[in-house]
Amino acid sequence: MRAPNANEILLQVEGVALAFGGVRALRDVSFNVRKGEIRAIIGPNGAGKTSMLNVVNGFYHPNHGAITFKGRTRAKMQPFEAARGGIARTFQNVALFKGMSALDNIMTGRTLKVRRGLLWQALRYGPALAEEVEHRRKVEEIIDFLEIETIRKVPVGRLPYGLQKRVELGRALAMEPDLLLLDEPMAGMNVEEKEDMSRFIVDVNNHYGTTIALIEHDMAVVMDLSDRVAVLDHGVKIADGTPDEVKRSQAVIDAYLGVAH
Numbered sequence: 320m321r322a323p324n325a326n327e328i329l330l331q332v333e334g335v336a337l338a339f340g341g342v343r344a345l346r347d348v349s350f351n352v353r354k355g356e357i358r359a360i361i362g363p364n365g366a367g368k369t370s371m372l373n374v375v376n377g378f379y380h381p382n383h384g385a386i387t388f389k390g391r392t393r394a395k396m397q398p399f400e401a402a403r404g405g406i407a408r409t410f411q412n413v414a415l416f417k418g419m420s421a422l423d424n425i426m427t428g429r430t431l432k433v434r435r436g437l438l439w440q441a442l443r444y445g446p447a448l449a450e451e452v453e454h455r456r457k458v459e460e461i462i463d464f465l466e467i468e469t470i471r472k473v474p475v476g477r478l479p480y481g482l483q484k485r486v487e488l489g490r491a492l493a494m495e496p497d498l499l500l501l502d503e504p505m506a507g508m509n510v511e512e513k514e515d516m517s518r519f520i521v522d523v524n525n526h527y528g529t530t531i532a533l534i535e536h537d538m539a540v541v542m543d544l545s546d547r548v549a550v551l552d553h554g555v556k557i558a559d560g561t562p563d564e565v566k567r568s569q570a571v572i573d574a575y576l577g578v579a580h
């Protein structure tokens with residue numbers, strides 16, 4: 320059972336600012352993610368959510384501010400360093416290898432975990448073989464967990480959108496991340512697919528104890544599954560708290576209703 324620990328901060332974002340030319344996408348944004356929680360960052364169109372996610376996993380380098388992850392502070396980091404350090408993410412538009420099977424796509428999530436060099440792998444000799452068996456075992460376990468056994472050999476491009484998103488979640492899980500970033504995991508889904516995805520997000524958090532930070536446009540879908548919610552609007556954090564606190568915030572109600580600033 321998950322137990323958000325109020326004393327243990329996994330990720331701290333401090334005073335982050337990011338501009339694209341004259342557009343100030345993020346202005347002095349600070350928030351944290353506690354180990355074991357489900358944390359949502361929401362906001363209307365153009366609020367800065369994607370920019371924030373891209374700063375956390377190293378796609379963008381902020382103009383100001385710092386990120387502290389697992390106790391290490393940095394101003395800059397490359398995406399592969401973030402991945403190696405334990406941050407996995409999914410994308411708003413599914414980013415899978417469409418011609419490859421669900422199984423093989425999830426297997427690519429193990430790449431960073433491979434210890435034996437290419438030659439060992441090519442020879443499939445001794446320890447390399449044992450390692451591959453272990454990777455496959457882990458991947459099969461994730462496939463069972465996500466209830467996608469029946470489509471494991473199907474090329475991902477042929478799957479319905481909701482299942483593609485689930486495979487992408489599987490690939491991120493295969494990295495065994497400390498922090499899982501989900502970029503609008505429910506975008507483009509029908510009601511049933513949204514319910515399934517919500518259930519799997521909660522199950523991942525419960526079963527693997529994975530800390531999850533997700534960004535989402537739709538306020539309603541995250542309220543049930545998140546421990547805490549931060550709200551961005553025009554690059555500024557306008558609210559931060561439990562779902563109930565955020566729902567009652569006048570600034571949040573105004574932002575979602577499009578009240579002029």
Ligand SMILES: Nc1ncnc2c1ncn2[C@@H]1O[C@H](COP(=O)(O)OP(=O)(O)OP(=O)(O)O)[C@@H](O)[C@H]1O
Nearest residue numbers: 339342344362363364365366367368369370371536
């Ligand atoms: N690569 C970029 N170049 C220029 N401007 C950008 C870039 N990325 C984002 N912006 C601008 O920064 C602001 C924040 O955009 P961002 O995509 O982070 O918001 P968002 O909350 O994710 O929006 P949405 O819900 O529409 O995806 C917007 O004004 C956007 O136009």
